[in-house]
Amino acid sequence: xxAVEAEEDRRWQRIAARWRADEAGIRxxxxxxxxxxxxxxxxxxxVAAAATGRLRVAAAALLALxxxxxxxxxxxxxxxxxxxxxxxxxxxxxxWLPDEPCGRYSSCVDAYAELAYLEVPGLRGS
Amino acid sequence: xxxxxxxxxxxxxxxxxxxxxxxxxxxDDVYRFLFRMTxxxxxxxxxxxQETCIAAFEAIxxxxxxxxxxxxxxxxxxxIYRQSLRKKTVSDRQHQLLCGLRSxxxxxxxxxxxxxxxxxQVAFRALAQGQREALYLREILGCSCAETAVILGISESSVxxxxxxxxxxxxxxxxxxxxxxxxxxxxxxxx
Numbered sequence: 414x415x416a417v418e419a420e421e422d423r424r425w426q427r428i429a430a431r432w433r434a435d436e437a438g439i440r441x442x443x444x445x446x447x448x449x450x451x452x453x454x455x456x457x458x459x460v461a462a463a464a465t466g467r468l469r470v471a472a473a474a475l476l477a478l479x480x481x482x483x484x485x486x487x488x489x490x491x492x493x494x495x496x497x498x499x500x501x502x503x504x505x506x507x508x509w510l511p512d513e514p515c516g517r518y519s520s521c522v523d524a525y526a527e528l529a530y531l532e533v534p535g536l537r538g539s
Numbered sequence: 540x541x542x543x544x545x546x547x548x549x550x551x552x553x554x555x556x557x558x559x560x561x562x563x564x565x566x567d568d569v570y571r572f573l574f575r576m577t578x579x580x581x582x583x584x585x586x587x588x589q590e591t592c593i594a595a596f597e598a599i600x601x602x603x604x605x606x607x608x609x610x611x612x613x614x615x616x617x618x619i620y621r622q623s624l625r626k627k628t629v630s631d632r633q634h635q636l637l638c639g640l641r642s643x644x645x646x647x648x649x650x651x652x653x654x655x656x657x658x659x660q661v662a663f664r665a666l667a668q669g670q671r672e673a674l675y676l677r678e679i680l681g682c683s684c685a686e687t688a689v690i691l692g693i694s695e696s697s698v699x700x701x702x703x704x705x706x707x708x709x710x711x712x713x714x715x716x717x718x719x720x721x722x723x724x725x726x727x728x729x730x
Contacts, residue, residue, distance in 0.1 A: 425706045428713070429678050432659055436679055441570035441588065449589040450562060453596035454555045 547608055550599050558599055562592060565609045568680050569616050575675055576620050578664050587623060591616045606689055613682070613690040617672065624668070662712035670705030677702050 543564075549557035569591065574584045594615050602611055663671060672691055676682040677698060688695045 421707070421710075424710060428659060428710065433679055435657060435659075436571055436575075439567070439571050439574060441566040442585070445570075445585040445588055446563065446566050448585070449592040450559050452589050453592035454558070 543608055544604065547602065547604055551602055551604075553600070558596060561608050562595070562612070565612055568609070569612060572613065572675060572680060573616055573620060575660075575663065575679075576671065577623075579660065583623070587616070587619050590619045590623075594619060607686070610682075610686050610689050613676070613686075614692070617690055617692075658713060658716055659709070662709050662716065665712050666705055666708055670701050670708065673698050673701035674705035674709070678706070 543561070546557045546561050550561055566588075570584060570588055573587045573591070574581075577583045577587065591612070595612055598615070602608070663674075666674065669691075673687060673693075676687045676690060677684065682690065684695050684698050687698045691698065693701075
């Protein structure tokens with residue numbers, strides 16, 4: 414290596430050293446790496462994709478169940494317990510119902526339907 | 540800690556965790572390489588990194604372990620980057636960065652990037668693509684000559700040639716910038 418080449422090399426090494434120091438500050442952003450790995454392993458792997466799909470379905474089902482529970486009225490009748498239905502009609506007391514629903518209150522009709530379904534003994538008739 | 544060969548064997552057999560660990564071992568170097576090749580474009584680099592990971596995961600079953608995983612992954616990253624060049628994605632953006640976007644078209648990120656841009660990076664972008672690839676892998680990331688040749692798919696003598704001429708050209712551009720007292724170097728034929 415002649416003197417000119419040696420000088421050229423020294424100058425380059427100075428540039429490269431400064432440059433390498435700058436590059437050390439560049440790191441792959443974690444979110445970009447995570448996204449890249451996720452894309453690779455999920456998109457390319459049918460098992461993983463299916464698992465992700467199943468998880469989504471399960472999450473949707475859980476959400477639907479939670480909404481249904483939230484929408485369910487607190488006073489909804491529990492099978493075998495007719496009292497809340499009976500109390501909904503202003504003319505029906507706890508122990509008696511007329512032979513026919515009065516038709517004035519929807520709750521009365523509902524009460525008959527409920528009782529017919531439940532076949533609660535001893536609640537009908539005088 | 541598992542060595543690379545064991546991790547590679549597991550990854551080849553379909554172990555996703557092993558694959559992720561291998562990727563994470565080289566993530567910064569691959570990111571730096573793509574970042575510089577794309578002209579310091581954050582979004583494009585993230586996209587190319589993702590494409591590299593997908594391509595690597597698809598091909599890991601065929602990896603025979605004849606080179607280091609890092610070399611193999613760099614080869615994939617280089618192909619992905621070159622494909623994007625053919626699609627004009629990178630070249631158009633680099634051209635915009637080199638020539639200087641008009642401020643109303645530049646995003647905040649690009650304006651900030653240019654403000655902080657080191658002169659060496661501006662000069663680096665002005666090199667020919669082949670010189671940039673060889674110079675960066677060999678001189679900045681510290682790949683061996685043989686490794687660089689495998690990654691770029693060229694002979695070792697071509698690597699040496701590109702690195703040698705890339706160095707000289709880069710220094711000339713830097714000197715030109717200093718002499719002219721310019722903040723930016725605009726290569727011949729640009730704009």
